Amino acid sequence: MSDTPLMISIEHVHKWFDDFHVLKDINLTVREGERIVIAGPSGSGKSTLIRCINRLEAHQEGRIMVDGVELTDDLKRIDAVRREVGMVFQQFNLFPHMTVLENCTLAPIWVRKMPQAEAEKLAMKFLERVKIPEQAKKFPGQLSGGQQQRVAIARALCMQPKIMLFDEPTSALDPEMIKEVLDVMVELAQDGMTMVCVTHEMGFARQVANRVVFMDEGEIVEEAAPEIFFSTPKNERTKAFLAQIL
Amino acid sequence: MQSVKWLRKNLFSDVWNSALTLFALWVIYISVPPLLDWAIFKAVWEGNGNTCREITSGACWPFVKANLGQFIYGRYPESELWRVNLTFVLGVAGLIPMLMPSAPAKKWNLIYLVVAYPLIAIVLLAGDRPGLVGVDTSLWGGLLVTLVVAVTGIVVSLPLGILLALGRRSDMPAIRMLSIAFIEFWRGVPLVTVLFMASVMLPLFLPEGVSFDNLLRCLIGVALFSSAYMAEVVRGGLQAIPRGQYEAARAVGMSYWQTMGLIILPQALRHVIPGIVNTFIGLFKDTTLVLIVGIFDLLGQVRAQLSDPNWAVPEGATTGYVFAALVFWVFCFGMSRYSVFMERRLNTDHRN
Numbered sequence: 001m002s003d004t005p006l007m008i009s010i011e012h013v014h015k016w017f018d019d020f021h022v023l024k025d026i027n028l029t030v031r032e033g034e035r036i037v038i039a040g041p042s043g044s045g046k047s048t049l050i051r052c053i054n055r056l057e058a059h060q061e062g063r064i065m066v067d068g069v070e071l072t073d074d075l076k077r078i079d080a081v082r083r084e085v086g087m088v089f090q091q092f093n094l095f096p097h098m099t100v101l102e103n104c105t106l107a108p109i110w111v112r113k114m115p116q117a118e119a120e121k122l123a124m125k126f127l128e129r130v131k132i133p134e135q136a137k138k139f140p141g142q143l144s145g146g147q148q149q150r151v152a153i154a155r156a157l158c159m160q161p162k163i164m165l166f167d168e169p170t171s172a173l174d175p176e177m178i179k180e181v182l183d184v185m186v187e188l189a190q191d192g193m194t195m196v197c198v199t200h201e202m203g204f205a206r207q208v209a210n211r212v213v214f215m216d217e218g219e220i221v222e223e224a225a226p227e228i229f230f231s232t233p234k235n236e237r238t239k240a241f242l243a244q245i246l
Numbered sequence: 247m248q249s250v251k252w253l254r255k256n257l258f259s260d261v262w263n264s265a266l267t268l269f270a271l272w273v274i275y276i277s278v279p280p281l282l283d284w285a286i287f288k289a290v291w292e293g294n295g296n297t298c299r300e301i302t303s304g305a306c307w308p309f310v311k312a313n314l315g316q317f318i319y320g321r322y323p324e325s326e327l328w329r330v331n332l333t334f335v336l337g338v339a340g341l342i343p344m345l346m347p348s349a350p351a352k353k354w355n356l357i358y359l360v361v362a363y364p365l366i367a368i369v370l371l372a373g374d375r376p377g378l379v380g381v382d383t384s385l386w387g388g389l390l391v392t393l394v395v396a397v398t399g400i401v402v403s404l405p406l407g408i409l410l411a412l413g414r415r416s417d418m419p420a421i422r423m424l425s426i427a428f429i430e431f432w433r434g435v436p437l438v439t440v441l442f443m444a445s446v447m448l449p450l451f452l453p454e455g456v457s458f459d460n461l462l463r464c465l466i467g468v469a470l471f472s473s474a475y476m477a478e479v480v481r482g483g484l485q486a487i488p489r490g491q492y493e494a495a496r497a498v499g500m501s502y503w504q505t506m507g508l509i510i511l512p513q514a515l516r517h518v519i520p521g522i523v524n525t526f527i528g529l530f531k532d533t534t535l536v537l538i539v540g541i542f543d544l545l546g547q548v549r550a551q552l553s554d555p556n557w558a559v560p561e562g563a564t565t566g567y568v569f570a571a572l573v574f575w576v577f578c579f580g581m582s583r584y585s586v587f588m589e590r591r592l593n594t595d596h597r598n
């Protein structure tokens with residue numbers, strides 16, 4: 001992996017919400033095809049960090065480069081980055097007034113200016129990949145949580161992004177639905193997608209992550225390959241966290 | 247048997263319920279028969295003012311019949327009435343397919359209704375063009391004026407109200423401040439004052455020789471006034487949309503206007519259909535206020551015809567007002583029913 005190009009580089013990034021210092025000197029690089037899992041206690045700044053990668057949040061100090069584009073206030077750059085970065089949210093955030101198919105074709109049609117027929121073909125391809133092509137004509141409100149999250153993944157994939165961000169994609173799901181979503185994510189990883197996942201699914205981290213990043217109180221406390229991270233964590237806070245969730 | 251059971255269960259289930267049922271029956275008994283007598287059985291249906299002076303037991307419908315032309319068209323010249331009728335027909339022809347969810351080509355239909363039709367209507371009604379005789383707006387009156395004021399208010403207030411609501415929630419301080427100032431100014435002033443200002447005060451500020459039409463000034467006043475109300479209704483809808491919807495739209499690279507137009511507004515407006523229709527209904531009834539600046543809407547026209555000595559009859563005023571009320575009620579009730587229909591339809595659309 002160390003020879004593939006850099007997709008994301010985060011250098012000395014700080015962020016404040018008013019006077020609350022939420023990200024403190026964050027440094028992280030992600031190469032093409034790498035899978036990074038971010039873990040850490042609630043409120044440690046994991047969501048804020050990955051939301052900085054597609055500028056849903058703005059950082060105040062440091063530098064974030066995504067696919068060679070530095071994120072600044074420049075809207076053109078932000079849009080360029082967002083076209084290449086897909087995001088999956090904890091609460092799915094599907095558009096409830098549109099069918100599953102329309103959810104998936106919307107951005108390709110309006111942002112990529114793709115003809116409708118082509119966008120629908122593409123959408124069906126990805127809906128098949130997340131194993132729910134038969135739900136294409138339904139509305140999100142008619143689907144189970146697991147199905148909705150898989151639609152959300154398909155929706156993001158329809159923009160054919162180079163990077164996928166996941167913010168606790170299984171935390172809002174009933175236990176019996178977690179696996180169907182994780183299976184889709186594992187397949188995506190096996191296909192070589194560059195992924196940054198905030199998750200507490202340690203089985204998933206073991207199976208697909210190249211590196212696990214542990215955050216606490218706005219800092220990256222530890223960063224290691226999963227076998228090392230789980231067997232011989234160095235930091236006391238990591239140990240305490242692992243003891244709690246494993 | 248079934249119906250007795252139903253009565254027992256719904257109307258006489260206990261003492262209190264039975265008492266209420268009996269009270270309701272009593273209210274119906276004392277109010278409905280006299281009303282029917284007045285409006286139908288003891289009313290004057292044929293004749294003229296003299297007939298109505300002799301028979302005073304009920305409504306004087308000949309008054310309405312004889313003045314129906316004025317009630318609908320005001321003093322619009324008789325030979326040009328076809329223009330009003332054509333305008334009306336063209337409007338209905340555009341409106342009906344727009345209101346039917348299954349009718350095709352909504353986009354073109356909308357463009358016709360909000361762009362082409364107003365232009366056609368202005369040319370047809372005012373006729374300031376070669377080949378058509380100009381009809382000064384001081385001759386317009388009756389239902390024509392009521393509809394012109396109401397439709398203008400409705401057509402302008404929805405888009406303008408949406409823009410104001412978006413402006414009020416904008417990240418840009420200048421736009422936000424301007425929107426707030428505009429909305430709070432118009433909401434803080436009674437419509438009567440707005441109309442007076444438009445009709446009496448505004449000409450004083452305009453340079454010598456510049457004058458524009460009294461009706462037009464009132465139309466602008468009414469449109470801006472109702473836009474401020476509409477903005478607050480729409481803002482309520484915007485507030486109901488979770489932040490995740492904005493974020494999901496932005497995350498796939500949609501621009502501000504795409505996010506608003508495709509994701510946020512379609513949902514927000516659905517939430518506030520009752521509020522929007524309520525504002526429309528309020529606006530429709532408020533059009534009667536133009537009377538105070540010398541414009542004769544339906545109600546004003548009814549009052550004007552009452553001062554005709556031929557129709558100085560005991561039941562004339564009541565009959566005229568009941569007629570006006572009935573016409574207003576038909577329009578407002580129609581809007582209300584349509585909004586219920588749309589809400590139901592949208593709810594079954596995406597059951598969630």
Ligand SMILES: Nc1ncnc2c1ncn2[C@@H]1O[C@H](COP(=O)(O)OP(=O)(O)O)[C@@H](O)[C@H]1O
Binds near residue numbers: 020022043044048049
């Ligand atoms: N928009 C915001 N305004 C102010 N504080 C925020 C905002 N979003 C998050 N925070 C705070 O920042 C901290 C980190 O939040 P978050 O990144 O969501 O943590 P995590 O995802 O690790 O649980 C929390 O203390 C949270 O309360």
Ligand SMILES: [Mg+2]
Binds near residue numbers: 047
């Ligand atoms: Mg979080």
